[in-house]
Amino acid sequence: EGVQPQEYVLIKMEVIPPFPAKLKALEGRKVFLAAATLRPETMYGQTNCWVLPDGNYGAFEINDTDVFILTERAALNLAYQKLSKVPEKLSCLLKLSGHDLIGLPLSSPLAFNEVIYSLPMLTILTDKGTGIVTSVPSDSPDDYMALKDLVSKPALREKYGVKDEWVLPYEVVPIINIPEFGDKSAEKVCIDLKIKSQNDKEKLAEAKRLTYLKGFTDGSMLVGEFQGRKVQEAKPLIKNKLLEAGMAVLYSE
Numbered sequence: 001e002g003v004q005p006q007e008y009v010l011i012k013m014e015v016i017p018p019f020p021a022k023l024k025a026l027e028g029r030k031v032f033l034a035a036a037t038l039r040p041e042t043m044y045g046q047t048n049c050w051v052l053p054d055g056n057y058g059a060f061e062i063n064d065t066d067v068f069i070l071t072e073r074a075a076l077n078l079a080y081q082k083l084s085k086v087p088e089k090l091s092c093l094l095k096l097s098g099h100d101l102i103g104l105p106l107s108s109p110l111a112f113n114e115v116i117y118s119l120p121m122l123t124i125l126t127d128k129g130t131g132i133v134t135s136v137p138s139d140s141p142d143d144y145m146a147l148k149d150l151v152s153k154p155a156l157r158e159k160y161g162v163k164d165e166w167v168l169p170y171e172v173v174p175i176i177n178i179p180e181f182g183d184k185s186a187e188k189v190c191i192d193l194k195i196k197s198q199n200d201k202e203k204l205a206e207a208k209r210l211t212y213l214k215g216f217t218d219g220s221m222l223v224g225e226f227q228g229r230k231v232q233e234a235k236p237l238i239k240n241k242l243l244e245a246g247m248a249v250l251y252s253e
């Protein structure tokens with residue numbers, strides 16, 4: 001962790017009832033996978049959610065109505081940021097593993113896809129953010145490659161119990177244009193750099209550097225309320241919209 005605190009937007013990805021057996025204890029509650037992002041303006045292009053299969057998660061009461069699924073570490077940080085039912089204390093309703101979360105159908109703010117699924121990503125860090133990541137393959141090289149791995153490797157889907165219909169038909173949703181990279185910048189850069197899988201760390205770091213920088217400085221919105229505006233301008237507007245609508249909360253660590 002750096003010297004400066006990092007501020008994330010936590011996107012409330014709602015688990016669509018009825019809940020599977022592992023989540024039965026949460027029935028009747030409003031349950032969200034809380035995904036940490038630095039790119040709230042990309043939420044239109046969400047295609048799925050990522051969890052770490054062997055990761056440890058919990059379902060924590062955040063206030064009188066909402067339950068967040070995330071790592072205990074993140075829940076504790078949130079408890080010190082006025083986001084726990086009991087001030088500065090955890091209220092864990094249920095412990096869960098990443099495996100328990102794979103295949104959950106979700107409804108996520110701003111996403112053009114009305115129902116998206118929770119899927120395995122093997123490179124998620126449990127000491128960063130919430131351990132839950134929302135997937136935007138048009139603009140995130142990590143997301144693009146992790147999804148491509150699942151789409152192109154039936155054995156990988158089988159290993160993690162991923163049903164074909166949770167990943168297929170697979171479509172990248174264009175949401176931001178970057179003059180140098182087009183309307184699906186992550187896909188283009190991953191192809192140009194010949195990235196082979198989600199584990200190709202060095203090349204992915206370069207792809208992220210390229211798209212992140214150019215997306216912010218040169219990108220413009222192709223969709224949504226701020227269509228045609230620069231990403232730089234749209235980003236704080238969309239972030240505030242999500243926060244005001246109660247679809248997201250701020251989180252620092």
Ligand code: A2H
Nearest residue numbers: 036037038039042124125128129131133134135136139140
């Ligand atoms: B970003 P930083 Cl479109 N493990 O959101 C691995 N990755 C994580 C994570 C974790 N525990 N928690 C968050 N992240 C991802 C959107 C996005 C992101 C786009 C493009 C780039 C991008 C959609 N996924 O991140 O190390 C989340 O993915 C590029 C780095 O704190 C989060 O924002 O800088 C970002 O990494 C935070 O990473």
